[in-house]
Amino acid sequence: MKDIAIVGAGLVGSLQAILMAQKGYNVSVFERREDLRKAKLLSGKSINLALSDRGWKALELAGIAEDIRAIAIPMYKRCMHAPDGSLSYQPYGREDQAIYSVSRGGLNQKLMNLADDYPNIQYYFDRKCEDLDLSSNTLKFRHTANKTEEQHRFDRIFATDGAFSAVRMRMQKSTMFDYSQKFLDHGYKELVIPANEDGTHKLDKNCLHIWPRGEFMMIALANLDGSFTCTLFFPMFGETSFDTLKTREQVEAFFHKTFPDAVPLMPTLLDDYFANPTSTLIMVRCEPWNYQDKVLLLGDAAHAIVPFYGQGMNCGFEDCTVFDQMYKEANGNWDGLLGRFSEFRVPDGNAILDLALLNYIEMRDLTADPDFLLRKKIEAKFTQLHPDKWLPLYSQVTFSNTRYSDALKNDARQQVVMDQVMQLENIHENWNEPYVMEKMLALVS
Numbered sequence: 001m002k003d004i005a006i007v008g009a010g011l012v013g014s015l016q017a018i019l020m021a022q023k024g025y026n027v028s029v030f031e032r033r034e035d036l037r038k039a040k041l042l043s044g045k046s047i048n049l050a051l052s053d054r055g056w057k058a059l060e061l062a063g064i065a066e067d068i069r070a071i072a073i074p075m076y077k078r079c080m081h082a083p084d085g086s087l088s089y090q091p092y093g094r095e096d097q098a099i100y101s102v103s104r105g106g107l108n109q110k111l112m113n114l115a116d117d118y119p120n121i122q123y124y125f126d127r128k129c130e131d132l133d134l135s136s137n138t139l140k141f142r143h144t145a146n147k148t149e150e151q152h153r154f155d156r157i158f159a160t161d162g163a164f165s166a167v168r169m170r171m172q173k174s175t176m177f178d179y180s181q182k183f184l185d186h187g188y189k190e191l192v193i194p195a196n197e198d199g200t201h202k203l204d205k206n207c208l209h210i211w212p213r214g215e216f217m218m219i220a221l222a223n224l225d226g227s228f229t230c231t232l233f234f235p236m237f238g239e240t241s242f243d244t245l246k247t248r249e250q251v252e253a254f255f256h257k258t259f260p261d262a263v264p265l266m267p268t269l270l271d272d273y274f275a276n277p278t279s280t281l282i283m284v285r286c287e288p289w290n291y292q293d294k295v296l297l298l299g300d301a302a303h304a305i306v307p308f309y310g311q312g313m314n315c316g317f318e319d320c321t322v323f324d325q326m327y328k329e330a331n332g333n334w335d336g337l338l339g340r341f342s343e344f345r346v347p348d349g350n351a352i353l354d355l356a357l358l359n360y361i362e363m364r365d366l367t368a369d370p371d372f373l374l375r376k377k378i379e380a381k382f383t384q385l386h387p388d389k390w391l392p393l394y395s396q397v398t399f400s401n402t403r404y405s406d407a408l409k410n411d412a413r414q415q416v417v418m419d420q421v422m423q424l425e426n427i428h429e430n431w432n433e434p435y436v437m438e439k440m441l442a443l444v445s
């Protein structure tokens with residue numbers, strides 16, 4: 001048994017293909033789209049993603065981290081843009097810690113190019129998986145170009161076909177498979193800040209820029225060509241929403257009022273707003289992620305989350321790391337492996353889904369709240385003094401490999417401590433006094 005199928009040549013599928021090829025399997029990767037490397041990709045019109053430690057760990061495991069580093073831009077801080085145009089900065093972690101802006105399309109292409117080094121990986125493009133016969137493990141594809149049907153049987157299948165996974169849909173119809181989905185009230189639209197004429201960036205490229213505005217926000221991440229991809233996260237419906245911003249005049253007035261410092265940087269704003277799609281955000285929980293020892297869901301197919309912790313891809317890449325560890329612990333014996341993986345990993349998929357939702361509130365709302373900012377300052381100081389006693393939640397999620405489910409539990413304990421510290425008299429004036437740190441130490445010891 002040496003033949004493996006991967007359905008979906010996105011980020012997680014392409015990485016898993018390399019990791020399985022390295023173990024000596026013959027890997028067939030089926031992708032519904034044409035080869036991304038032949039399609040025209042417009043920089044600045046693709047999503048860019050924040051890649052962090054969990055993602056890097058998986059890339060290192062595959063031996064390709066340095067190749068990816070070459071197309072990644074470090075972001076050390078959040079740069080908050082207030083409505084009056086003033087800027088404030090929050091480091092993400094220690095001075096040397098960063099999250100990295102990478103283009104999703106660029107990263108996907110790079111992973112496919114790296115996969116080309118393995119003669120035992122074969123990509124099949126224009127193959128849309130339409131169904132799977134679970135009894136015989138036969139995948140059914142429609143060739144999207146010539147409309148013909150194909151069937152292929154495999155002993156093991158990794159389904160990495162994203163949030164609307166066709167393989168998962170088939171598993172949903174089997175017994176004892178739990179599934180839930182929820183669309184967020186907010187959707188998103190991509191916009192662009194082009195490069196200066198000399199190719200330099202118009203904003204600090206080493207920051208993730210955020211315009212937090214309560215019910216909504218805009219963010220911007222740098223691209224290699226000097227542009228920024230901006231993403232407006234905005235209600236789908238309601239008084240101020242994608243639904244109500246209908247004319248060029250309405251959009252222009254809204255942006256001038258809400259993001260006045262960004263408008264001069266976005267000369268194609270109105271054209272982009274009407275040309276680019278409004279996309280929705282979906283959350284998916286399901287369990288188990290396996291069907292017997294035959295099929296395993298990985299990445300968004302298993303756990304689609306909202307993008308506000310920058311963890312969707314990182315979590316999907318971590319799926320690959322965890323699978324690799326468990327495979328090696330089992331000495332390559334597949335008996336019960338997929339079930340054990342699912343049992344271990346589902347709580348972490350659920351936890352990052354919860355954390356990502358919490359971070360949405362934090363990013364759009366709390367980053368402009370003085371109490372929130374003070375909590376962060378106190379936490380940062382305490383972490384510096386007692387790194388063995390306190391790692392802020394953001395660092396646990398972004399700069400560590402702590403299980404997401406443990407990070408969520410640790411956060412609940414830390415919140416109790418911080419609530420008490422924030423009750424100290426005149427805490428906004430006295431937060432830097434030694435007794436505040438002493439109190440925290442007493443509370444955590």
Ligand SMILES: Cc1cc2nc3c(=O)[nH]c(=O)nc-3n(C[C@H](O)[C@H](O)[C@H](O)COP(=O)(O)OP(=O)(O)OC[C@H]3O[C@@H](n4cnc5c(N)ncnc54)[C@H](O)[C@@H]3O)c2cc1C
Binds near residue numbers: 032161315
């Ligand atoms: C606006 C936004 C911002 C984000 N920001 C971040 C971030 O900063 N950091 C981060 O870590 N994550 C982020 N994410 C999440 C990240 O994009 C996803 O988690 C990641 O792309 C998941 O990878 P995947 O390979 O599981 O799925 P996908 O990337 O969705 O890939 C699935 C692949 O399967 C193919 N496919 C689908 N159906 C079929 C079928 N029936 N047959 C064959 N092929 C099929 C698709 O064409 C695609 O190539 C963000 C997401 C969004 C929407």
